[in-house]
Amino acid sequence: MKFLPMAVLVAAVALSACTNPNRFGDDANGSGNPAIGQPLNGIVPGSANDPTSVAYFNQAVGDRVLFLIDQSALTDVGRATLDGQATWLMTNNDYQAVIEGHADEQGTREYNLALGARRANAAREYLVSKGVPAARLRVVSYGKERPIEICSNEACYAKNRRAVTVLAGGQTS
Amino acid sequence: MKFLSICAALVCAVALTSTAQAQQGPLKITIEEGIIQPLPFAVPNFQAETGEAGQLAADLSRVIAADLQGTGVFREIPSSAFIAQYSDFNAAISYPDWKAINAQALVTGAVSVSGNNVNVKFRVYDVVSGTTLGEGLQFSGTTDGWRRMAHKVADEVYSRITGEGGYFDSRVVYVSETGPKNDRKKRLAVMDYDGANVRYLTDSSAIVLAPRFSPTGDRVLYTSYESGFPRIYVLDIGSVQRRVLQSGEGTMSFAPRFSPSGQTVVFSISQGGNTDIYSMDINSGQSVRLTNTPAIETAPSYSPDGSQIVFESDRSGSPQLYIMSASGGEARRISFGEGRYGTPVWSPRGDLVAFTKQNSGRFHIGVMRTDGSEERLLTASFLDEGPTWAPNGRVIMFTRETQGAGGASSLYSVDITGRVLKQVQTQEGGSDPSWSPLQQ
Numbered sequence: 001m002k003f004l005p006m007a008v009l010v011a012a013v014a015l016s017a018c019t020n021p022n023r024f025g026d027d028a029n030g031s032g033n034p035a036i037g038q039p040l041n042g043i044v045p046g047s048a049n050d051p052t053s054v055a056y057f058n059q060a061v062g063d064r065v066l067f068l069i070d071q072s073a074l075t076d077v078g079r080a081t082l083d084g085q086a087t088w089l090m091t092n093n094d095y096q097a098v099i100e101g102h103a104d105e106q107g108t109r110e111y112n113l114a115l116g117a118r119r120a121n122a123a124r125e126y127l128v129s130k131g132v133p134a135a136r137l138r139v140v141s142y143g144k145e146r147p148i149e150i151c152s153n154e155a156c157y158a159k160n161r162r163a164v165t166v167l168a169g170g171q172t173s
Numbered sequence: 174m175k176f177l178s179i180c181a182a183l184v185c186a187v188a189l190t191s192t193a194q195a196q197q198g199p200l201k202i203t204i205e206e207g208i209i210q211p212l213p214f215a216v217p218n219f220q221a222e223t224g225e226a227g228q229l230a231a232d233l234s235r236v237i238a239a240d241l242q243g244t245g246v247f248r249e250i251p252s253s254a255f256i257a258q259y260s261d262f263n264a265a266i267s268y269p270d271w272k273a274i275n276a277q278a279l280v281t282g283a284v285s286v287s288g289n290n291v292n293v294k295f296r297v298y299d300v301v302s303g304t305t306l307g308e309g310l311q312f313s314g315t316t317d318g319w320r321r322m323a324h325k326v327a328d329e330v331y332s333r334i335t336g337e338g339g340y341f342d343s344r345v346v347y348v349s350e351t352g353p354k355n356d357r358k359k360r361l362a363v364m365d366y367d368g369a370n371v372r373y374l375t376d377s378s379a380i381v382l383a384p385r386f387s388p389t390g391d392r393v394l395y396t397s398y399e400s401g402f403p404r405i406y407v408l409d410i411g412s413v414q415r416r417v418l419q420s421g422e423g424t425m426s427f428a429p430r431f432s433p434s435g436q437t438v439v440f441s442i443s444q445g446g447n448t449d450i451y452s453m454d455i456n457s458g459q460s461v462r463l464t465n466t467p468a469i470e471t472a473p474s475y476s477p478d479g480s481q482i483v484f485e486s487d488r489s490g491s492p493q494l495y496i497m498s499a500s501g502g503e504a505r506r507i508s509f510g511e512g513r514y515g516t517p518v519w520s521p522r523g524d525l526v527a528f529t530k531q532n533s534g535r536f537h538i539g540v541m542r543t544d545g546s547e548e549r550l551l552t553a554s555f556l557d558e559g560p561t562w563a564p565n566g567r568v569i570m571f572t573r574e575t576q577g578a579g580g581a582s583s584l585y586s587v588d589i590t591g592r593v594l595k596q597v598q599t600q601e602g603g604s605d606p607s608w609s610p611l612q613q
Binding site for chain 2: 072098105106107108109110111113114115117118120121122124125138139140141142145146147148149150151152
């Protein structure tokens with residue numbers, strides 16, 4: 001497993017931005033691009049049963065943490081999810097990640113961009129504090145531009161206020 | 174005809190001094206207080222002085238009337254009510270016939286076409302006092318620029334009656350939107366202020382946000398995700414060439430605006446979760462940090478003289494409006510009402526700041542004086558945001574988004590009294606308008 005140079009990784013991220021309709025985590029089964037492989041001990045490499053796969057990270061570990069209204073402080077649930085992410089990232093060293101910060105639609109476009117940046121950074125700092133090398137983690141804010149739920153009430157807003165850890169690299173890239 | 178070809182590009186104006194009486198009539202309407210009774214006016218179809226000018230004469234008259242009617246300051250009297258039949262620009266005006274249908278202002282004109290060149294003459298009459306209002310004027314230009322000529326005539330009429338600067342011969346750059354909320358496609362577009370002549374400036378392969386006109390109206394700053402991260406670009410409207418403004422590795426930059434000189438850009442950088450305001454010399458790329466707090470500082474906008482910047486910050490615990498020197502330093506808070514304030518924009522006249530206010534689950538566009546006094550909310554809806562000023566500082570355009578799964582964005586305008594609210598027609602959904610200065 002070679003460590004990919006940054007330029008290649010950025011290209012891979014940009015490519016997935018164009019081609020993956022689940023880019024913003026609007027599908028809980030979003031599984032990246034699972035490699036085609038033969039089952040080994042009944043585990044299909046790249047499937048959600050393969051603990052080294054993106055699908056496993058997204059579903060079993062959990063790729064996102066949610067935030068309270070106008071808050072960027074991590075919740076207890078969020079910290080527990082990030083503990084799992086940190087463990088996984090330190091086990092699967094060939095992955096890098098972009099942490100995407102998002103806001104709900106209550107708020108101006110500019111403020112929400114800044115708020116999304118705060119949220120993404122809160123998740124990143126926590127992962128770094130748990131030992132994930134900072135160089136493997138980038139942040140981006142989408143503000144309110146990419147909600148995953150489209151209703152205009154708290155049930156949807158609660159899911160839109162999120163920081164999603166999107167993996168790049170590894171065996172599936 | 175060298176002179177004409179220069180005029181054709183610029184649309185030039187020549188006073189018709191020969192027959193007009195340069196006399197100021199008593200016809201006057203003041204916008205400041207809010208218009209309760211719009212001023213009735215008539216624009217009979219302009220005279221076609223050459224055979225092929227007929228359609229253009231009719232079209233010009235309709236655009237002029239629509240400009241005036243759209244302000245809410247004026248009310249058009251339909252031609253079906255006319256008693257006098259207008260056909261000759263130089264014939265005497267039959268004031269009693271226009272008085273009889275309660276017209277207070279009358280705009281007459283004549284159009285001639287020669288090849289691609291158009292010449293438009295017009296006069297404004299104060300029907301009540303039976304005099305002309307100002308001098309006759311003529312504009313020359315090209316046939317494909319006929320709408321601009323109509324807007325220039327309407328600007329002149331509006332100015333003469335209201336005493337305010339015009340705003341019809343202007344453009345709006347905005348984000349054109351299609352698709353559902355969770356997969357919205359966005360691209361930059363520019364149009365005339367009334368929605369005509371739409372031209373798309375980017376494709377929708379990357380999210381684009383909040384375009385802002387340069388003071389000369391030839392360039393646009395905007396934020397794009399084409400690199401995968403939000404970065405500021407400057408785009409030349411004529412050539413559609415664009416370049417990124419570098420803001421440092423590992424950072425996000427957004428919320429740009431030009432200084433009044435056009436030489437400096439003020440904007441936000443997010444780094445390490447913290448968002449501050451910077452300014453950058455657009456040619457050298459040299460940037461200066463203007464705020465330095467752990468709070469969110471964004472949405473900066475220059476005063477018209479370039480000496481100060483109004484911006485939003487949540488340093489007090491919630492987003493509020495502040496003013497600081499254009500070189501940074503101490504800021505004074507100007508918003509103290511209930512709720513959250515954002516996206517302040519300094520009026521081109523310097524007297525007011527327009528803003529977005531969020532309070533009790535509703536959004537408003539409002540204005541306040543630059544010391545924070547006389548706050549006035551002009552609109553209320555599920556989501557109104559992002560005001561931009563008309564060049565005369567008397568009308569504001571903004572984004573209104575409807576709620577729910579089928580929510581969509583469109584452009585609205587409202588005058589500073591809040592009485593005249595209307596949707597601006599766009600081909601697709603629209604957001605983040607930025608009004609150009611008056612065209613030259």
